[in-house]
Amino acid sequence: MSEYTPLSLQQINSAMEHMAFNHFMGMRVTEVFDDGLTIECDVTPHHFNGDGVVHGGVTATLADSAMGVALVRHFGGKIRAATVEMKINYFRPILGTKISARCKLVRMGSKICVGTVDIYDDAANHAGLALLTYMIIGPRG
Amino acid sequence: MSEYTPLSLQQINSAMEHMAFNHFMGMRVTEVFDDGLTIECDVTPHHFNGDGVVHGGVTATLADSAMGVALVRHFGGKIRAATVEMKINYFRPILGTKISARCKLVRMGSKICVGTVDIYDDAANHAGLALLTYMIIGPRG
Amino acid sequence: MSEYTPLSLQQINSAMEHMAFNHFMGMRVTEVFDDGLTIECDVTPHHFNGDGVVHGGVTATLADSAMGVALVRHFGGKIRAATVEMKINYFRPILGTKISARCKLVRMGSKICVGTVDIYDDAANHAGLALLTYMIIGPRG
Amino acid sequence: MSEYTPLSLQQINSAMEHMAFNHFMGMRVTEVFDDGLTIECDVTPHHFNGDGVVHGGVTATLADSAMGVALVRHFGGKIRAATVEMKINYFRPILGTKISARCKLVRMGSKICVGTVDIYDDAANHAGLALLTYMIIGPRG
Numbered sequence: 160m161s162e163y164t165p166l167s168l169q170q171i172n173s174a175m176e177h178m179a180f181n182h183f184m185g186m187r188v189t190e191v192f193d194d195g196l197t198i199e200c201d202v203t204p205h206h207f208n209g210d211g212v213v214h215g216g217v218t219a220t221l222a223d224s225a226m227g228v229a230l231v232r233h234f235g236g237k238i239r240a241a242t243v244e245m246k247i248n249y250f251r252p253i254l255g256t257k258i259s260a261r262c263k264l265v266r267m268g269s270k271i272c273v274g275t276v277d278i279y280d281d282a283a284n285h286a287g288l289a290l291l292t293y294m295i296i297g298p299r300g
Numbered sequence: 301m302s303e304y305t306p307l308s309l310q311q312i313n314s315a316m317e318h319m320a321f322n323h324f325m326g327m328r329v330t331e332v333f334d335d336g337l338t339i340e341c342d343v344t345p346h347h348f349n350g351d352g353v354v355h356g357g358v359t360a361t362l363a364d365s366a367m368g369v370a371l372v373r374h375f376g377g378k379i380r381a382a383t384v385e386m387k388i389n390y391f392r393p394i395l396g397t398k399i400s401a402r403c404k405l406v407r408m409g410s411k412i413c414v415g416t417v418d419i420y421d422d423a424a425n426h427a428g429l430a431l432l433t434y435m436i437i438g439p440r441g
Numbered sequence: 442m443s444e445y446t447p448l449s450l451q452q453i454n455s456a457m458e459h460m461a462f463n464h465f466m467g468m469r470v471t472e473v474f475d476d477g478l479t480i481e482c483d484v485t486p487h488h489f490n491g492d493g494v495v496h497g498g499v500t501a502t503l504a505d506s507a508m509g510v511a512l513v514r515h516f517g518g519k520i521r522a523a524t525v526e527m528k529i530n531y532f533r534p535i536l537g538t539k540i541s542a543r544c545k546l547v548r549m550g551s552k553i554c555v556g557t558v559d560i561y562d563d564a565a566n567h568a569g570l571a572l573l574t575y576m577i578i579g580p581r582g
Numbered sequence: 583m584s585e586y587t588p589l590s591l592q593q594i595n596s597a598m599e600h601m602a603f604n605h606f607m608g609m610r611v612t613e614v615f616d617d618g619l620t621i622e623c624d625v626t627p628h629h630f631n632g633d634g635v636v637h638g639g640v641t642a643t644l645a646d647s648a649m650g651v652a653l654v655r656h657f658g659g660k661i662r663a664a665t666v667e668m669k670i671n672y673f674r675p676i677l678g679t680k681i682s683a684r685c686k687l688v689r690m691g692s693k694i695c696v697g698t699v700d701i702y703d704d705a706a707n708h709a710g711l712a713l714l715t716y717m718i719i720g721p722r723g
Contacts, residue, residue, distance in 0.1 A: 174350070177350055178349055178350040178355075179345055179346055179347070179348040179349070179350075179355075180346060180347050180348060180349055180355035180357060180358060181349070181350075181355070183346040183347075184357075204320055205320055205321060205324040206320070206321050206324075207319075207320040207321060208319055208320070208321055208322070208368070209315070209318055209319040209320075209322075209368075209372070210380065210382075214319075214320075214321035214322070214361065214364070214365075215361075215364040215368075215383040215386065216321060216325075216357065216358075216360055216361025216362070216364045216365060217321060217357075217361070219357055219360035219361065219364065219386060219388075220355065220356075220357025220358070220360065220361060221357070223355070223356040223357045223360065224355075224357060227349070227350075227356075231350070239351065241351075241390070241393070242356040242390050243389065243390065243666065243694060243715060244387065244388060244389040244390065244667065244715055245356065245360060245386075245387070245388055246385065246386070246387040246388075246528045246572060246669060247360075247385060247386055247387075248384065248385040248548070248555050248572060248574060249382070249383050249384065249385065250548045250550070250555065252382070265567070265570060266530070266532045266567065266570075268532070270693070270717065271666060271717065273530050273532065273570065275557075275570070285547070285548065288547060288548075288555065288557070288572065290528060290530060290570065290572045292530060292666060292667055292715065294693065294694065384525065384553060384574060385526065385574055387528060387669045387713060389689070389696050389713060389715060391689045391691070391696065406673075406708070406711060407671070407673045407708065407711075409673070411552070411576065412525060412576065414671050414673065414711065416698075416711070426688070426689065429688060429689075429696065429698070429713065431669060431671060431711065431713045433525060433526055433574065433671060435552065435553065456632070459632055460631055460632040460637075461627055461628055461629070461630040461631070461632075461637075462628060462629050462630060462631055462637035462639060462640060463631070463632075463637070465628040465629075466639075486602055487602055487603060487606040488602070488603050488606075489601075489602040489603060490601055490602070490603055490604070490650070491597070491600055491601040491602075491604075491650075491654070492662065492664075496601075496602075496603035496604070496643065496646070496647075497643075497646040497650075497665040497668065498603060498607075498639065498640075498642055498643025498644070498646045498647060499603060499639075499643070501639055501642035501643065501646065501668060501670075502637065502638075502639025502640070502642065502643060503639070505637070505638040505639045505642065506637075506639060509631070509632075509638075513632070521633065523633075523672070523675070524638040524672050525671065525672065526669065526670060526671040526672065527638065527642060527668075527669070527670055528667065528668070528669035528670075529642075529667060529668055529669075530666065530667040531664070531665050531666065531667065534664070
């Protein structure tokens with residue numbers, strides 16, 4: 160049982176407004192779960208690569224954000240964590256107007272947290288899977 | 301010995317203008333090498349995360365772009381390749397005004413290409429390291 | 442719908458007898474599923490590292506084997522595939538007498554197959570998670 | 583400048599004798615460097631997979647061992663560290679009688695250490711590349 164009270168959907172979306180790159184990319188949390196959350200990003204023409212599909216960096220950003228925001232929420236905004244490393248597999252090109260990312264916090268250690276992020280396109284195709292490691296830095300000022 | 305003539309610095313930067321997200325993020329190739337290239341990104345306040353440092357997704361985008369663009373250059377713009385997967389380790393927060401990414405193409409197979417990308421901040425601190433797998437899709441357009 | 446008939450539990454264990462390192466390590470398939478299988482390894486003192494717990498290489502071997510064997514089974518023994526890359530997170534030291542690995546085939550493309558492998562110790566603790574990429578080489582001899 | 587005196591080649595090989603799985607697999611350190619070391623493993627028929635080449639788990643074991651042993655050496659045997667995660671790319675099948683693994687410690691933080699391991703077969707072909715994350719646990723009893 161965690162000593163922290165997870166943020167509500169409204170609270171975590173309010174916190175997102177102060178995360179510049181997430182805001183810049185057009186992300187929002189759409190659903191929260193006991194073990195994580197789902198984040199979405201509207202795809203714009205700015206997000207394409209030279210082949211006319213969503214740039215892998217956009218998808219990687221969504222994965223990293225989903226895990227980072229899931230940790231902010233999990234710890235009630237009271238703990239600072241940082242990405243140690245991220246690994247992401249791409250299953251198919253993303254062509255539609257929206258990407259969603261479902262983060263599950265898989266292992267919450269005292270120092271290291273591990274999560275997965277499943278990526279879906281707007282037709283609910285499974286478009287990628289990430290496995291991420293975060294480190295707890297300390298209390299958030 | 302490759303059957304392709306690598307693009308020049310000017311040619312690869314011209315090609316970059318048609319890569320929407322790379323352009324949107326403010327990237328340019330600054331140096332080319334026999335085994336890869338260096339790409340840079342100006343850091344703007346839009347690129348920060350909630351802790352006031354560069355978002356991990358920005359760095360991951362730079363890593364993926366460095367490898368993708370290095371492949372476009374290597375194959376003289378004639379071959380299409382796609383990211384199979386990317387793994388990136390973050391060594392330290394990035395605070396400055398510029399990030400650079402040096403891609404080295406490590407293994408060029410007939411189907412699979414593997415590369416590393418070293419990330420540096422504007423004080424030349426080693427800020428991260430990525431290991432990426434691309435798949436050759438076929439001739440470009 | 443796959444054109445291949447998956448091997449039965451008995452068939453895949455018979456095939457395992459010709460996989461030298463899997464045999465050497467004491468592995469067997471214990472259960473098969475629509476989307477993968479579970480493989481187990483008896484832990485012996487030979488498998489320990491210098492800290493008296495199971496060596497990370499043993500766990501990585503189990504993960505790679507679980508995915509490789511799941512692909513042999515999925516394709517009815519008719520397709521040869523090779524590991525492109527593997528990534529594994531370790532959640533806790535493994536101390537007991539048995540490790541099990543549950544592979545799920547997540548993405549079966551025409552060239553690239555991706556799977557996850559959850560690792561458990563003999564007290565059913567979640568001890569690790571791997572994400573692997575295989576490439577289809579061609580028909581098996 | 584580290585406060586620790588790195589172990590000599592003889593000292594680290596003596597320490598290896600107490601690492602059961604490394605001993606079982608036939609590993610030895612063959613060279614030490616300022617930034618890491620090289621470890622070798624004699625390939626035996628026990629190490630093959632079902633396709634008659636070295637099992638990916640053997641190569642992954644060598645990579646994990648190279649980094650673990652490089653850390654034992656770096657810290658003069660006085661610090662305990664554990665693998666957080668490992669990622670390894672395989673470039674080609676390994677057929678010969680020996681594998682070698684050159685670990686470079688790339689980032690030594692106060693909590694997290696990152697290294698690369700280049701894998702070579704006995705004809706000096708570049709056969710793989712790993713990127714690993716270790717966590718410092720504390721003083722070694």
